[in-house]
Amino acid sequence: MYLKKWEPFKDLMSIQERMNQLFDDTLSTRKEGTEEFSKGNWSPPVDIYETATHVVLKAEIPGISQEEIDIKIEDNALVLKGERKFEKRSDDETYYRIERSYGNFMRSFTLPNSVDQSGVKATYEAGILKIVMPKKQQEKPHSIKVEVK
Numbered sequence: 001m002y003l004k005k006w007e008p009f010k011d012l013m014s015i016q017e018r019m020n021q022l023f024d025d026t027l028s029t030r031k032e033g034t035e036e037f038s039k040g041n042w043s044p045p046v047d048i049y050e051t052a053t054h055v056v057l058k059a060e061i062p063g064i065s066q067e068e069i070d071i072k073i074e075d076n077a078l079v080l081k082g083e084r085k086f087e088k089r090s091d092d093e094t095y096y097r098i099e100r101s102y103g104n105f106m107r108s109f110t111l112p113n114s115v116d117q118s119g120v121k122a123t124y125e126a127g128i129l130k131i132v133m134p135k136k137q138q139e140k141p142h143s144i145k146v147e148v149k
Helices: 008-028
Strands: 029-032 035-038 046-050 054-060 069-074 077-084 103-110 121-125 128-134
Touching (some): 077 128
Antiparallel strands (some): 029 035, 046 054, 054 128, 121 128
Protein backbone atom coordinates (compact mmCIF):
# COMPACT_ATOMS: atom_id res chain seq x y z
CA MET A 1 0.00 0.00 0.00
CA TYR A 2 1.33 3.44 -0.97
CA LEU A 3 0.90 6.29 1.51
CA LYS A 4 0.93 9.84 0.21
CA LYS A 5 1.62 12.74 2.51
CA TRP A 6 -1.32 15.14 2.67
CA GLU A 7 -0.35 18.73 1.96
CA PRO A 8 -3.32 20.95 2.87
CA PHE A 9 -1.63 24.20 1.79
CA LYS A 10 -0.99 22.80 -1.67
CA ASP A 11 -4.70 21.98 -1.97
CA LEU A 12 -5.63 25.48 -0.82
CA MET A 13 -3.30 27.07 -3.38
CA SER A 14 -4.83 24.91 -6.09
CA ILE A 15 -8.34 26.01 -5.09
CA GLN A 16 -7.24 29.66 -5.03
CA GLU A 17 -5.72 29.36 -8.52
CA ARG A 18 -8.94 27.82 -9.84
CA MET A 19 -11.06 30.57 -8.25
CA ASN A 20 -8.79 33.30 -9.65
CA GLN A 21 -9.05 31.75 -13.12
CA LEU A 22 -12.83 31.51 -12.78
CA PHE A 23 -13.11 35.20 -11.84
CA ASP A 24 -10.71 36.23 -14.60
CA ASP A 25 -12.66 34.26 -17.20
CA THR A 26 -16.02 35.54 -16.00
CA LEU A 27 -15.23 39.20 -15.43
CA SER A 28 -12.75 39.96 -18.22
CA THR A 29 -14.56 38.54 -21.25
CA ARG A 30 -17.82 39.26 -22.91
CA LYS A 31 -19.50 38.05 -26.06
CA GLU A 32 -19.45 40.30 -29.10
CA GLY A 33 -21.20 38.40 -31.85
CA THR A 34 -19.44 35.05 -31.94
CA GLU A 35 -16.07 36.32 -30.76
CA GLU A 36 -14.95 36.52 -27.17
CA PHE A 37 -12.68 39.37 -26.33
CA SER A 38 -11.42 41.18 -23.29
CA LYS A 39 -13.13 44.51 -22.75
CA GLY A 40 -12.89 46.82 -19.81
CA ASN A 41 -10.26 48.47 -17.72
CA TRP A 42 -6.67 47.66 -18.50
CA SER A 43 -3.42 49.34 -17.56
CA PRO A 44 -0.63 50.02 -19.99
CA PRO A 45 2.78 49.19 -18.51
CA VAL A 46 5.00 52.18 -17.68
CA ASP A 47 8.63 52.92 -16.86
CA ILE A 48 9.46 55.94 -14.73
CA TYR A 49 13.02 57.12 -14.29
CA GLU A 50 14.91 60.21 -13.27
CA THR A 51 17.90 62.02 -14.74
CA ALA A 52 19.78 64.97 -13.33
CA THR A 53 17.40 67.43 -15.02
CA HIS A 54 14.16 65.51 -15.75
CA VAL A 55 11.69 62.90 -14.57
CA VAL A 56 10.61 60.70 -17.50
CA LEU A 57 7.58 58.44 -17.86
CA LYS A 58 7.30 55.98 -20.76
CA ALA A 59 3.99 54.17 -21.35
CA GLU A 60 3.46 51.32 -23.77
CA ILE A 61 0.18 52.00 -25.62
CA PRO A 62 0.39 50.56 -29.15
CA GLY A 63 -2.59 50.72 -31.46
CA ILE A 64 -3.89 54.01 -30.09
CA SER A 65 -3.80 57.26 -32.02
CA GLN A 66 -2.47 60.33 -30.27
CA GLU A 67 -5.92 61.94 -30.45
CA GLU A 68 -7.25 59.18 -28.16
CA ILE A 69 -4.68 59.92 -25.44
CA ASP A 70 -5.56 62.44 -22.73
CA ILE A 71 -2.82 63.72 -20.40
CA LYS A 72 -3.62 66.10 -17.55
CA ILE A 73 -1.94 67.41 -14.44
CA GLU A 74 -4.46 67.71 -11.61
CA ASP A 75 -3.73 68.25 -7.91
CA ASN A 76 -0.01 67.42 -8.24
CA ALA A 77 -0.79 64.19 -10.13
CA LEU A 78 -0.19 63.21 -13.74
CA VAL A 79 -3.33 61.53 -15.13
CA LEU A 80 -3.08 59.43 -18.28
CA LYS A 81 -6.35 58.33 -19.94
CA GLY A 82 -7.29 56.73 -23.21
CA GLU A 83 -9.13 53.96 -24.98
CA ARG A 84 -8.11 51.15 -27.28
CA LYS A 85 -11.08 50.17 -29.44
CA PHE A 86 -11.75 46.78 -30.95
CA GLU A 87 -12.18 47.25 -34.67
CA LYS A 88 -13.62 44.38 -36.63
CA ARG A 89 -12.95 45.26 -40.24
CA SER A 90 -15.41 42.90 -41.95
CA ASP A 91 -17.81 40.04 -41.27
CA ASP A 92 -15.63 37.50 -43.08
CA GLU A 93 -12.88 37.76 -40.44
CA THR A 94 -12.69 34.83 -38.06
CA TYR A 95 -10.58 35.32 -34.97
CA TYR A 96 -9.05 32.27 -33.32
CA ARG A 97 -7.51 34.13 -30.43
CA ILE A 98 -7.66 37.67 -29.10
CA GLU A 99 -5.14 38.29 -26.34
CA ARG A 100 -4.83 42.07 -26.41
CA SER A 101 -7.02 44.03 -24.03
CA TYR A 102 -9.47 46.63 -25.28
CA GLY A 103 -11.38 49.37 -23.56
CA ASN A 104 -10.64 52.37 -21.38
CA PHE A 105 -7.55 52.86 -19.30
CA MET A 106 -6.55 55.39 -16.69
CA ARG A 107 -3.30 55.70 -14.77
CA SER A 108 -2.50 58.33 -12.15
CA PHE A 109 0.96 59.17 -10.84
CA THR A 110 1.82 61.53 -7.98
CA LEU A 111 4.39 64.05 -9.13
CA PRO A 112 7.40 64.82 -6.96
CA ASN A 113 7.64 68.39 -5.68
CA SER A 114 10.79 68.87 -7.74
CA VAL A 115 8.87 68.74 -11.07
CA ASP A 116 8.20 71.99 -12.94
CA GLN A 117 4.62 71.31 -14.05
CA SER A 118 4.59 74.14 -16.58
CA GLY A 119 7.35 72.56 -18.68
CA VAL A 120 5.93 69.05 -19.19
CA LYS A 121 6.19 67.76 -22.76
CA ALA A 122 4.85 64.56 -24.34
CA THR A 123 5.81 62.69 -27.51
CA TYR A 124 4.32 59.55 -29.06
CA GLU A 125 6.31 57.32 -31.37
CA ALA A 126 6.05 53.64 -32.31
CA GLY A 127 3.43 52.95 -29.65
CA ILE A 128 5.48 54.47 -26.82
CA LEU A 129 4.24 57.60 -25.07
CA LYS A 130 7.11 59.54 -23.53
CA ILE A 131 6.36 62.28 -21.01
CA VAL A 132 9.34 64.43 -20.01
CA MET A 133 8.92 66.53 -16.87
CA PRO A 134 11.71 69.02 -16.14
CA LYS A 135 12.87 69.53 -12.60
CA LYS A 136 12.66 72.93 -10.95
CA GLN A 137 15.88 74.87 -10.75
CA GLN A 138 17.18 74.51 -7.24
CA GLU A 139 18.53 77.61 -5.61
CA LYS A 140 22.21 77.23 -4.95
CA PRO A 141 23.40 77.90 -1.43
CA HIS A 142 25.10 81.25 -1.04
CA SER A 143 26.78 83.06 1.79
CA ILE A 144 25.37 86.10 3.53
CA LYS A 145 27.79 88.51 5.04
CA VAL A 146 26.97 89.83 8.46
CA GLU A 147 27.59 93.52 8.90
CA VAL A 148 28.94 94.65 12.22
CA LYS A 149 27.66 98.05 13.37
